Amino acid sequence: MKILVCISNVPDTTTKVKFIEGNKKLDVTGIQWVINPWDELSLTRALELKDDPSNGIQLVTVAHVGPLASEPTIRKALAIGADDAIRINADPSDAYFVAAQLAKIVKEGVYDLVFCGIESSDFNGSTVGGMLAEFLEYPSVSSVSGVKIENGQVNITREIDGGKEIVTVPMPVVAIVQKGIAKEPRIAAMRGIMMARTKPLNVVEPLAIDSLTEVVAYEMPQPRAACKFVDPENPRQLVELLQNEAKII
Amino acid sequence: MSVLIFVENWDGKFKKLSFELISYGARLAEMLNTTAVALSVGNVDNGELEKLGKYGASQIISAHNDSLNVFDSQAFAKIIANLAKQENATVVVLSNNNTGKAVAPRLSVLLKAGLGAGVSKLPLSIDPFVIYKKVYSGNAFSNLVIKTEIKVLTLAQNSYELNETSNQAVITKVAVDWNADAVKTKVIEVQKLSGKILLTDADVVVSGGRGMKSADNWAPIVELAELLGAATACSRPVSDEGWRPHEEHTGQTGKIIAPNLYFAIGISGATQHLAGVSSSKFIVAINTDKDAPIFSAAQYGIVGDASKILPKLVEAVKELKGK
Numbered sequence A: 001m002k003i004l005v006c007i008s009n010v011p012d013t014t015t016k017v018k019f020i021e022g023n024k025k026l027d028v029t030g031i032q033w034v035i036n037p038w039d040e041l042s043l044t045r046a047l048e049l050k051d052d053p054s055n056g057i058q059l060v061t062v063a064h065v066g067p068l069a070s071e072p073t074i075r076k077a078l079a080i081g082a083d084d085a086i087r088i089n090a091d092p093s094d095a096y097f098v099a100a101q102l103a104k105i106v107k108e109g110v111y112d113l114v115f116c117g118i119e120s121s122d123f124n125g126s127t128v129g130g131m132l133a134e135f136l137e138y139p140s141v142s143s144v145s146g147v148k149i150e151n152g153q154v155n156i157t158r159e160i161d162g163g164k165e166i167v168t169v170p171m172p173v174v175a176i177v178q179k180g181i182a183k184e185p186r187i188a189a190m191r192g193i194m195m196a197r198t199k200p201l202n203v204v205e206p207l208a209i210d211s212l213t214e215v216v217a218y219e220m221p222q223p224r225a226a227c228k229f230v231d232p233e234n235p236r237q238l239v240e241l242l243q244n245e246a247k248i249i
Numbered sequence B: 001m002s003v004l005i006f007v008e009n010w011d012g013k014f015k016k017l018s019f020e021l022i023s024y025g026a027r028l029a030e031m032l033n034t035t036a037v038a039l040s041v042g043n044v045d046n047g048e049l050e051k052l053g054k055y056g057a058s059q060i061i062s063a064h065n066d067s068l069n070v071f072d073s074q075a076f077a078k079i080i081a082n083l084a085k086q087e088n089a090t091v092v093v094l095s096n097n098n099t100g101k102a103v104a105p106r107l108s109v110l111l112k113a114g115l116g117a118g119v120s121k122l123p124l125s126i127d128p129f130v131i132y133k134k135v136y137s138g139n140a141f142s143n144l145v146i147k148t149e150i151k152v153l154t155l156a157q158n159s160y161e162l163n164e165t166s167n168q169a170v171i172t173k174v175a176v177d178w179n180a181d182a183v184k185t186k187v188i189e190v191q192k193l194s195g196k197i198l199l200t201d202a203d204v205v206v207s208g209g210r211g212m213k214s215a216d217n218w219a220p221i222v223e224l225a226e227l228l229g230a231a232t233a234c235s236r237p238v239s240d241e242g243w244r245p246h247e248e249h250t251g252q253t254g255k256i257i258a259p260n261l262y263f264a265i266g267i268s269g270a271t272q273h274l275a276g277v278s279s280s281k282f283i284v285a286i287n288t289d290k291d292a293p294i295f296s297a298a299q300y301g302i303v304g305d306a307s308k309i310l311p312k313l314v315e316a317v318k319e320l321k322g323k
């Protein structure tokens, strides 16, 4: 069995984003790039599954659509423990473009289980995983908080409104993961970092695909009005404000 | 032409979010000079379906087949895509909830329609079709052009006002001619939490952070929530510590919510926490540290010790509610 983990490369979540060129482009100066938090957890879970020989997983590959500049993020995934990596050499222009590229990789590599994150913290698209599954005509399970392999079958826990459901689908399948898939992201150890340098990182050229959407401008959020402070000895005043001023309770 | 609005049901019933979707779709149809068509998949009776008309749907399509009692994103996307083609839909609207997030990207591929995920307002313009959406976890917004003829939008929950109309809707039942094998998802087990207000549905949320000090101090938060008909929530370290269940964790890596009122009690207001709650209409912060970042996101604040303030706040709310 083979697992593919799709990883996106995003600014560290504490980044104060700024835009340049008339609010058309992200200012990348000083940005720390990291593996999208969900993808780090997917990778962790994929490696946990591989660690148990009874699951019969031979290979965990990571795939990324991005330029040369994102290779440090891919190397980090290799250092954490992925066996090999594929980089599709293109600027990820939109989710449709990215998913189409990944679909080709999945088909050619014959992966049984594909992990995507529920959203990447840059464009907050929540899109690539579902699109990828549809390009491949594979089943997909979303809002996934657990993946187990039992008797050669994949059992997936997914969140539903007000609870959880354990489901199974025939493989190959795309699992779109969220909180719970793994506890803590696995950290690269020194040995892993050394080994990552020699692990295969294959670069492939993209398919020509037109994007369906395009960001034309960015805006900063509206500044909030200053906070109104209430006397700590008299919280009743807060209740009055919520009732009479905000008219919310 | 039409705007097709997919409305999910919960055991045959709709909820506020369904009516938000119809209100939004109807207004969008007006902008586009076309009609709003609601699509319900599943077993819903006419009385319930008629409610959708009240919010501006002029036609309601009700599709059902027993194999669809299990949620399978591939099967649902196929049905919605077929009906979108049949109805000549130019825009398909879904919720940005678990179901919508699972189905919308598939629809986008099936219809070759650009997707705008998590919109919170109407398009900024129709030609070109420009939507406004959150990016960088709420630290910025983008103007996104959808270049395709057909568009798919998912609407953020609790972001669009309900709008009642005097509309009369026509209900059409369609049989889903369906091969049950097409539904590949098999449910092994369901674990439901009963009787709780869903965090994602709640108008008011009372949330506690590490400043609450221990799991034993949660009683006033729960009491305040009960008095206000609110859901309870928490910051990530609180669920990591096991003080509160994981379902309550809000933020970038937990639930993303947009209630009318959010109480942040003993929560510092880290960017990752705010990423999940900054769309709340009002935020109230209670914190001992007057410089805590949460106060920059809040409209109302109390600087002080939550363990002293909460009991007084609970009393004040009790008085208000006449209890």
Ligand SMILES: Cc1cc2nc3c(=O)[nH]c(=O)nc-3n(C[C@H](O)[C@H](O)[C@H](O)COP(=O)(O)OP(=O)(O)OC[C@H]3O[C@@H](n4cnc5c(N)ncnc54)[C@H](O)[C@@H]3O)c2cc1C
Binding pocket: A013, A037, B208, B209, B210, B211, B212, B234, B235, B236, B237, B238, B249, B250, B251, B252, B253, B254, B265, B266, B267, B268, B269, B270, B271, B272, B273, B276, B286, B287, B288, B289, B292, B304, B305, B306, B307
């Ligand atoms: C990749 C990543 C993702 C993350 N995702 C999330 C997420 O989704 N959600 C999330 O919440 N966090 C998330 N975090 C963690 C986040 O960075 C913060 O560490 C976390 O939000 C802090 O939780 P807190 O405010 O409860 O605790 P603290 O930061 O410890 O704050 C406690 C606050 O309580 C106040 N306080 C202390 N005593 C009292 C008292 N007696 N009365 C009143 N106030 C008091 C303090 O002044 C302080 O402001 C994430 C971090 C990373 C790196």
Ligand SMILES: Nc1ncnc2c1ncn2[C@@H]1O[C@H](COP(=O)(O)O)[C@@H](O)[C@H]1O
Binding pocket: A005, A006, A007, A008, A009, A036, A038, A039, A063, A064, A065, A066, A092, A095, A098, A115, A116, A117, A118, A119, A120, A121, A123, A124, A125, A126, A127, A128, A129
């Ligand atoms: N450029 C990319 N390369 C590989 N995988 C990606 C890329 N962008 C997004 N993904 C995957 O899709 C998930 C959701 O991203 P998005 O749809 O952009 O919110 C991410 O968590 C990744 O698993």
